[in-house]
Amino acid sequence: MMRPDRFALVVLLSALFAGPANAALEGADDRPEASVSIEGEPGTIVIKTSERKLYLVTAPGRAMIYDIAVGKPSEQWFGKSWVSKKRRAPTWVPTPSMREKNPSLPQSIGPGPKNPLGERAINLGWGAYRIHGTNAPRSIGSAASAGCFRMRNADVKDLFERVHVGAEVRVLR
DSSP, rough: OOOOHHHHHHHHHHHHHHHHHHHHHTTTTTOOOOSSSOOOTTEEEEEEEEEEEEEEEETTTTEEEEEEEEOOOOOOOEEEEEEEEESOOOOOOOOOOHHHTTTTOOOOOOSSSTOOOEEEEEETTTTOOOOEEEEOGGGGGSSSEEOOOOOOOHHHHHHHHHHHHEEEEEOOO
């Protein structure tokens, strides 16, 4: 639970920066909020792999809901992490384990339609896991990745503008 003095500071800063924050969201999908039975401070990301859904908590009992693709059953992970970095037009670099499984992978793929990370990447913790866009939108709703969470490019761009570095991320079954 947030301390009252910290809450007051957050409210004050939100009011001061409402103009720029709203300007950043112009053009973002007009995504409705839904009632949910998920706990967390506003800004917390909760991923339910069994549902193939990502929830961005907006208020107690309220969240924005996004469809996602999750890791293949052998690649899934569960627990807590945090948003450690946000990248526009990211470059994809295969991990050593990906390269071991498929040595013919390119060294990297820069921004563009062939990039597996799509148009935005939100890095989690210290590892190689991310929430990112995709060049394979038909994979959304499936268990298809190497442990990352894929979103449609329009959805990840919307989430990218709403989530902050340092936000808590919880991955549940």
